[in-house]
Amino acid sequence: MRDLTTGPISKHLIGMAAFIGVGLVVQTLYFLVDLYFVAQLGKAAIAGVSSAGSTTFLVMAASQMVAVGALSLISQAIGRRDAADAQGVFEQSLSLSVVLGLATLVIGYTVGLVGVRALGADAATSALAAQYLAAYLPALALMFPVAAIGSALRASGVAGPPMLIQSLTVAFNALLAPVLVTGWLIGYPLGVFGAGLASSIATLAGSIAFVLLFGRMQPHLRLDVRRLAPRLTIWRRIADVGLPAAGEFVMIFVMTAVVYWIIRGYGPQVQAGYGIASRILQSIFLPPMAIAFAAAAMAGQNYGAKLPDRVRSTFYQCAGIGSIVMLVLTLLCQTNPQALILPFTHDPSVVAVAADYLRISSLNFVAIGLVFACSGMFQAFGDTRPALISSAGRLLTFVLPALYMSTRGDVALEAYWYLSAVAVTGQAIVSIWLLRGHMRDKLGNGPVPLVATAV
Incomplete structure (x- = not known):
């Protein structure tokens, strides 16, 4: 266990x-690998897999309830040196995750x-979307x-x-993907169903590895299936912290679904283009997400240990590093976005x-980085x-004006x-304003470092 x-x-x-970022990139590659091999099957396959992949946001929303709640409560317990509470929250986060995983399948x-x-956008796209989701659902449940x-x-x-x-x-x-999608070596191509199946099999293998190696990765929390009986009081604590975070992802799912609904009349080539670009954006957002996840754990331990100056400095360094990274990515998307698209x-x-x-979405990259930084602190x-x-x-x-425009x-x-870019900038302004008041309430009126110090 690392003392932060x-x-x-x-x-x-x-x-x-750095480690979290690589892990997030790797996690995103599940879908990008599927998309790469499915792209060889045509526009309808790309559009179908992309629209089915939008359900990932909804499942991520529910998984974030567990993930955010567990991270916040466990990191604070570690900061307080309360090993019993950290162990109890971990056990119940696993218990809750099993129930939610089964519900996802149903x-x-x-x-x-x-x-x-x-x-x-048409009958072929709808059928392919259903095929992919049917095979991909076990991977979503294991999330x-x-x-x-x-x-x-x-x-x-x-x-690490x-x-x-x-x-x-x-x-x-x-x-697995080329074997199952194209039938390479086995002589029986499964198409988009094979892409989803490859992800599910690989996710299952990874989940087994996490369970078997958990005790070796850290010595203080124990994974014992005999202690997973539900304790509703701890479930409630996890949900109290995690449900609002889950609501954020539900809203992302709603906005994504609204976009797919609006652009369906523009044809499958538009749905395919939006699907590819939105997945690329998910990859672009991984660096500020990784920094925010690291900040959540670090600020959580320091908040539990009652070290307000370190909590403040964590935010300012998180926001500063994230903004620099997003400026670089903005320049890339403004000058040569095709370089990111042509592999697909x-x-x-x-x-x-x-x-x-x-190109248009990159106008709000810095704002998105600030939103992630604020979210990490709220966690x-x-x-x-x-x-x-x-x-x-x-x-x-975004949604209300977009629906009106679609009429x-x-x-x-x-x-x-452009409407989406403006909406994200507004979100960043509101997030910073809310965090300012939150830090004042939680940490008192201590000094606010203009340049974060490495204390």
């Missing part, structure tokens, strides 16, 4: 964020399959226990070994849509309601992308 209450803040942040194979069919274990490790300051396991599972997925498709119409979306404090409030504001400023037949596609 002493030593240079920047060193802790960058060290943890809902996914009923309501989920109907929902993704409705998002398709819950993996999130619980990963949060416990991050709260303990452990980031999980990254290695995730890297190996993605490599396994990359080996060479269709001119699809590339044009994806490039426009990346550290154990109160994620302010992050939900700022996300709700974005929902109102008019003369709206250019780029207008929706």
